[in-house]
Amino acid sequence: MTTPNHPADRLLHAVRAKAAPVCVGIDPVWETLPPTLQATASPATASSISVAITSFGLGILEAVAAHVPCVKVQSACYERYGAPGVFALQRTIASAKQLGLEVILDAKRGDVGHTAAHYATAVFGELDAQLDTADWITLNGYLGADAIEPFLRPGRGAFVLVRTSNPGGDAVQSACMQSGLTVAEHVAGMVADLGDSVLGECGYSAVGAVVGATKAKDMAALRARMPRQIFLVPGIGAQGGTPDDVKPCFDDEGAGVLLTASRSIINAWQQHPDRDWPGVVSDAAARLADETGQLAGWR
């Protein structure tokens, strides 16, 4: 069977193959790298740190690739080191693709027209190139559909921020509209409408939604308004969301949700300073796959 080319078909195919509806977030932070890697960047410059976070990222990818279908790479952690950081980001994404992982670039871009097209090229490469670039990007929907459409290239998808997991998100997203909806639910309607034009065979769209697990009371209403969006769900664990909060978002076949876990996996080695860090990370990813696979009813 060939790999499907619609991004939602491909992602759900990968998720099902690993029986793990989860992605590992790669957010490398120089100050919290394993000591052996941190020591390789001396003196600590943008270039030497970029090499160190590349090594860390590649180690994470190799440790988790057997267990999870997807990784979410945090653009900011690389951008902070300027040009060498961006090179490290591209290298990390290409390596993830070579390992057969689906890749989400968490960049939360949001701009219009020409500018959105420039960002789309930055993220997904030139249309005629065969580079290994990300499969999905996260986007901000405040500017409307024309900030999202340039990213909907063949084979690529976008997760639009609908309900974020941070405390400050309430100030805008929970505000009540004249229609009785919250702003987040209003944005959800826009996302659903836009997504209907790019459905995959699986029934899900190339336009997904970011819905934080910390906003459990909102999740059911958002699912009702966005039945064809894959939910990218941060906030489980460290941020306070629980698996039970997320359960109602899965469809009858256990699909439609991609949980994210970052620090609990990539920093798992901190709990076991006596062991080699990639082994600890691999074990943590295996447990994560098991727990989330059970949540979907697949294990």
Added chain:
Amino acid sequence: MTTPNHPADRLLHAVRAKAAPVCVGIDPVWETLPPTLQATASPATASSISVAITSFGLGILEAVAAHVPCVKVQSACYERYGAPGVFALQRTIASAKQLGLEVILDAKRGDVGHTAAHYATAVFGELDAQLDTADWITLNGYLGADAIEPFLRPGRGAFVLVRTSNPGGDAVQSACMQSGLTVAEHVAGMVADLGDSVLGECGYSAVGAVVGATKAKDMAALRARMPRQIFLVPGIGAQGGTPDDVKPCFDDEGAGVLLTASRSIINAWQQHPDRDWPGVVSDAAARLADETGQLAGWR
């Protein structure tokens, strides 16, 4: 007199010194570079194009620096060329600072907590570094105050998207709240509240607002809700906004507004293929300064 360090004081000081409430947008696009510059990138690669757009940007800066107080550099146009593009961006911003210009990085970032701090470092540099980096950044406020606060470093400011100039922005920003406000007006209230803690001696805040000139009917209401925000106003000219639409946003002293003009300046040479392009751009910037200075009542 020393240059003020509060970003609003510094920006308004620079605007008044040039008697021109306007910034030139630097959005270099390889396909529309002056032919002599385009020819320098052969074969056209990310690296060779990055060198060409750097040359173009530096030529623009030198052509406009005598006439306008500020430039707005479009991050996407550089990011699309990957690591060499980011290096070109940094070089362009540093050159603008050396020419005494205020610099806005138009990046429309929007993320939370740790991640926003990484972006702030990417944009403004390490806190203890003496690099010439941007003075202001554009941000998306959909994630609330904690997506903005990490950027409010000493001497730096942020323009938060309130009302964007694109057609698609209406779907979210014009939607009506239970309070009778639009979503944009609701966001404006958040921006005003946040900005009150970082006022300069001029009475304006380090938190400004992006308000598109194409949304003229909304501008007065937004000014009423955001009396202490400098308005960064795109959309004059090519996008259909007129100077008269903007006039009510200026305060009694002609301050509080920074118009932006991009393609009408940086591509002005296309109308005069017989002349050297920097001379044409310089003339266009001089006219722009004159027109906007009159609008503010300073010329």
